[in-house]
Amino acid sequence: xxxxxxxxxxxxxxxxxxxxxxxxxxxxxxxxxxxxxxxxxxxxxxxxxxxxxxxxxxxxxxxxxxxxxxxxxxxxxxxxxxxxxxxxxxxxxxxxxxxxxxxxxxxxxxxxxxxxxxxxxxxxxxxxxxxxxxxxxxxxxxxxxxxxxxxxxxxxxxxxxxxxxxxxxxxxxxxxxxxxxxxxxxxxxxxxxxxxxxxxxxxxxxxxxxxxxxxxxxxxxxxxxxxxxxxxxxxxxxxxxxxxxxxxxxxxxxxxxxxxxxxxxxxxxxxxxxxxxxxxxxxxxxxxxxxxxxxxxxxxxxxxxxxxxxxxxxxxxxxxxxxxxxxxxxxxxxxxxxxxxxxxxxxxxxxx
Amino acid sequence: xxxxxxxxxxxxxxxxxxxxxxxxxxxxxxxxxxxxxxxxxxxxxxxxxxxxxxxxxxxxxxxxxxxxxxxxxxxxxxxxxxxxxxxxxxxxxxxxxxxxxxxxxxxxxxxxxxxxxxxxxxxxxxxxxxxxxxxxxxxxxxxxxxxxxxxxxxxxxxxxxxxxxxxxxxxxxxxxxxxxxxxxxxxxxxxxxxxxxxxxxxxxxxxxxxxxxxxxxxxxxxxxxxxxxxxxxxxxxxxxxxxxxxxxxxxxxxxxxxxxxxxxxxxxxxxxxxxxxxxxxxxxxxxxxxxxxxxxxxxxxxxxxxxxxxxxxxxxxxxxxxxxxxxxxxxxxxxxxxxxxxxxxxxxxxxx
Numbered sequence: 001x002x003x004x005x006x007x008x009x010x011x012x013x014x015x016x017x018x019x020x021x022x023x024x025x026x027x028x029x030x031x032x033x034x035x036x037x038x039x040x041x042x043x044x045x046x047x048x049x050x051x052x053x054x055x056x057x058x059x060x061x062x063x064x065x066x067x068x069x070x071x072x073x074x075x076x077x078x079x080x081x082x083x084x085x086x087x088x089x090x091x092x093x094x095x096x097x098x099x100x101x102x103x104x105x106x107x108x109x110x111x112x113x114x115x116x117x118x119x120x121x122x123x124x125x126x127x128x129x130x131x132x133x134x135x136x137x138x139x140x141x142x143x144x145x146x147x148x149x150x151x152x153x154x155x156x157x158x159x160x161x162x163x164x165x166x167x168x169x170x171x172x173x174x175x176x177x178x179x180x181x182x183x184x185x186x187x188x189x190x191x192x193x194x195x196x197x198x199x200x201x202x203x204x205x206x207x208x209x210x211x212x213x214x215x216x217x218x219x220x221x222x223x224x225x226x227x228x229x230x231x232x233x234x235x236x237x238x239x240x241x242x243x244x245x246x247x248x249x250x251x252x253x254x255x256x257x258x259x260x261x262x263x264x265x266x267x268x269x270x271x272x273x274x275x276x277x278x279x280x281x282x283x284x285x286x287x288x289x290x291x292x293x294x295x296x297x298x299x300x301x302x303x304x305x306x307x308x309x310x311x312x313x314x315x316x317x318x319x320x321x322x323x324x325x326x327x328x329x330x331x332x333x334x335x336x337x338x339x340x341x342x343x344x345x346x347x348x349x350x351x352x
Numbered sequence: 353x354x355x356x357x358x359x360x361x362x363x364x365x366x367x368x369x370x371x372x373x374x375x376x377x378x379x380x381x382x383x384x385x386x387x388x389x390x391x392x393x394x395x396x397x398x399x400x401x402x403x404x405x406x407x408x409x410x411x412x413x414x415x416x417x418x419x420x421x422x423x424x425x426x427x428x429x430x431x432x433x434x435x436x437x438x439x440x441x442x443x444x445x446x447x448x449x450x451x452x453x454x455x456x457x458x459x460x461x462x463x464x465x466x467x468x469x470x471x472x473x474x475x476x477x478x479x480x481x482x483x484x485x486x487x488x489x490x491x492x493x494x495x496x497x498x499x500x501x502x503x504x505x506x507x508x509x510x511x512x513x514x515x516x517x518x519x520x521x522x523x524x525x526x527x528x529x530x531x532x533x534x535x536x537x538x539x540x541x542x543x544x545x546x547x548x549x550x551x552x553x554x555x556x557x558x559x560x561x562x563x564x565x566x567x568x569x570x571x572x573x574x575x576x577x578x579x580x581x582x583x584x585x586x587x588x589x590x591x592x593x594x595x596x597x598x599x600x601x602x603x604x605x606x607x608x609x610x611x612x613x614x615x616x617x618x619x620x621x622x623x624x625x626x627x628x629x630x631x632x633x634x635x636x637x638x639x640x641x642x643x644x645x646x647x648x649x650x651x652x653x654x655x656x657x658x659x660x661x662x663x664x665x666x667x668x669x670x671x672x673x674x675x676x677x678x679x680x681x682x683x684x685x686x687x688x689x690x691x692x693x694x695x696x697x698x699x700x701x702x703x704x
Binding site: 032033034035036037095099102103121122125126128129130132133134136137140141143145147148151152154155156158159161162163164165166167169170188 | 384385386387388389447451454455473474477478480481482484485486488489492493495497499500503504506507508510511513514515516517518519521522540
């Protein structure tokens with residue numbers, strides 16, 4: 001898919017606006033944490049380096065805050081109305097990153113050592129918990145009925161997020177996972193919070209249920225498109241741009257979409273892949289860590305040969321189409337719909 | 353202090369009522385979690401054993417649910433009005449137990465292996481996160497303005513809970529902690545959630561701010577009394593009733609109240625204690641784990657000799673008195689005040 005013309009320049013500006021409007025409230029919230037959690041959180045967000053010196057690191061694309069502000073505009077409210085939602089969703093997202101990196105043993109994120117690696121597992125757990133608690137405080141702070149509605153959706157999305165991570169980990173130890181199970185897991189792990197980001201601003205802006213639900217549907221499909229692309233990057237991504245190791249997801253035995261789609265296919269490549277993965281599942285982590293690059297390259301080639309790569313690319317496009325279609329079911333101001341569409345384009349065409 | 357006559361029989365019935373009224377909603381909420389988290393949570397709550405067989409284990413005293421129901425009655429509402437608060441607070445409490453046991457390396461709780469020991473660290477993190485998310489769903493579920501008020505207080509209490517755990521861990525690595533710092537930590541770690549439990553039912557029952565705040569104050573002091581007793585048990589408690597090892601808090605180098613009060617005293621015992629603890633702080637965990645019983649017995653004797661034990665016993669009584677005094681600042685039905693007082697008696701006179 002080529003990047004449509006109407007996204008030129010628009011998306012970086014939207015992301016920058018989201019970051020800029022959310023940053024003061026985010027920093028204020030994090031500053032409330034008891035030491036040393038405030039410092040550890042500041043490191044996680046890339047505001048300081050491991051030695052505590054001010055830094056201006058890449059703190060992520062900040063798609064969620066951008067979505068929350070556009071969401072407020074979709075309901076005819078000012079983008080600022082979405083700020084508590086933007087901050088709360090960003091806090092929940094980062095809570096999950098802190099805990100997931102620890103559980104997955106990921107040592108690098110955004111080209112920097114992860115929190116558990118620098119500050120130890122206890123700080124990764126504590127600061128994650130603290131960000132989650134802060135998220136609930138931030139979203140409820142306005143004290144309005146709309147804030148309470150937003151908080152209910154955030155709580156439900158947060159639980160689905162944890163469910164998704166639990167499913168993801170459980171799947172690593174299973175020999176076989178269906179495509180439907182993988183999509184359900186990814187819908188929980190990635191779709192739920194993007195759906196929340198895409199609707200929370202509108203809810204804070206007083207949107208009715210029909211608008212909120214259409215925006216949620218857009219976000220849910222956007223999340224699945226995002227995750228399909230992420231799954232492609234997790235196997236074939238360039239370490240220089242992903243900040244992760246080569247074959248990252250294969251090293252963790254993740255049952256991501258390309259893997260389960262390849263296994264669901266018929267033919268010799270799928271059978272050879274399944275035979276290898278079945279044997280892999282019985283290995284200890286130590287045995288598995290001893291694999292050389294060629295072993296992963298073989299698995300990646302079989303996934304591609306069985307059609308897992310092409311299927312996942314198609315799935316990203318199907319989910320993108322469903323996301324955009326959801327925006328046309330309800331009355332959203334034209335320019336806002338264009339920007340939400342541009343954001344979806346950006347998510348699906350990120351460098352593979 | 354002797355147990356006052358009016359608590360005879362009343363407290364066990366209050367605790368049992370709390371458990372019985374909260375149990376169906378608690379089990380329903382936990383049942384919503386994605387496998388295997390539902391099973392892991394059921395193990396944590398003592399509903400099943402490590403092999404998945406139904407069990408009727410000691411699932412804790414359930415002081416918080418009992419408080420939440422009494423709290424509803426304090427506002428003139430039916431005890432059932434407090435149920436979402438009772439369940440939410442119990443979920444937050446158990447979220448913190450799951451994470452704290454992992455961070456502290458505690459292998460036993462309520463005479464059973466802890467979740468991280470049986471199901472691994474990832475499940476302890478995930479199920480803790482899931483219970484915290486569920487708590488927010490449960491408290492917001494009624495969808496009323498009072499539920500939103502209750503949710504705000506729960507969010508603030510949850511964050512203080514995490515702050516307290518962070519302070520507790522940070523103190524383990526410090527040579528010196530003041531009594532004021534220790535009381536602040538314990539107010540966060542234990543006081544905040546008991547304050548929330550003691551007021552959340554009243555808030556759900558439509559209490560005004562004055563009543564809610566007096567009940568919070570009662571709960572805050574009750575929490576500090578509870579923690580003072582817990583700190584005594586953490587050093588001098590009988591392993592057969594605490595379910596922990598001898599000198600449990602000393603083994604973890606906890607700067608609990610008896611320790612910091614002893615260090616704050618003057619005289620040779622305080623000085624010898626401080627010299628020992630300063631040397632201890634520099635030891636690796638492995639060197640420390642090699643200590644024999646006599647080493648801990650020496651430290652416990654010095655704490656007692658310096659007056660740390662007597663001071664902490666007095667502090668439990670002072671906090672108890674302040675808790676009861678808070679109940680007399682506002683208009684609470686007489687029988688409810690008696691029951692809240694009985695519960696405070698129970699907390700302070702538990703077996704030392």
